Amino acid sequence: MVRVTDIKDGVLNLSNARRVDNSTFVEFSKRHTPKIGDIVLSRVGSYGVPALVESDELFCLGQNTVFIIPQINSQLVYFFLRSPNCQQQIEKFVAGTTQGTISLQSIKKIRVPIPLYSEQITLASEISCVLRKTQSLEIIYRQKIAALKELKQSILQKAFTGELTADTPKTAKQEMAA
Numbered sequence: 001m002v003r004v005t006d007i008k009d010g011v012l013n014l015s016n017a018r019r020v021d022n023s024t025f026v027e028f029s030k031r032h033t034p035k036i037g038d039i040v041l042s043r044v045g046s047y048g049v050p051a052l053v054e055s056d057e058l059f060c061l062g063q064n065t066v067f068i069i070p071q072i073n074s075q076l077v078y079f080f081l082r083s084p085n086c087q088q089q090i091e092k093f094v095a096g097t098t099q100g101t102i103s104l105q106s107i108k109k110i111r112v113p114i115p116l117y118s119e120q121i122t123l124a125s126e127i128s129c130v131l132r133k134t135q136s137l138e139i140i141y142r143q144k145i146a147a148l149k150e151l152k153q154s155i156l157q158k159a160f161t162g163e164l165t166a167d168t169p170k171t172a173k174q175e176m177a178a
Helices: 022-028 074-082 084-093 104-108 117-161 172-177
Strands: 039-042 050-052 065-068
Touching: 039 074, 050 074, 065 104, 074 084, 074 117, 084 104
Parallel strands: none
Antiparallel strands: 039 050, 039 065
């Protein structure tokens, strides 16, 4: 059973999803059984977070999540749901002070731009490409940050053990002048 906590950063993670017995599964999935290309959207707490269903593993939804079954390119709808334009629309519909909630009726009111079919495929492909490149760059930068932190720790360690001195090596120009 998928809960809001199983949707993080646009990814549906079923590894920690609550396991339910068969009768509960049947009860909670009688309206819809998930299919690849469906979208799960969180409605309470961390509301408005979409996740694209990318596997055929069976699951049902808990109370605070909802299926969106796209009538157009599902990747494009997913990308739109993550966009600032859609998130602004969602914010306008949120109710509740303790835990923000977006109702099913409000979700139905979200205005999704629908380009021509040929443009849907092109846009989804281009956005996917940019997203992959962005994720790749993010990994590289995280590695660089980790390496810099390691270097900093190494320098601090040398400074505290007396291995680091204020004497700096002379440049070639300084050596020639001497």
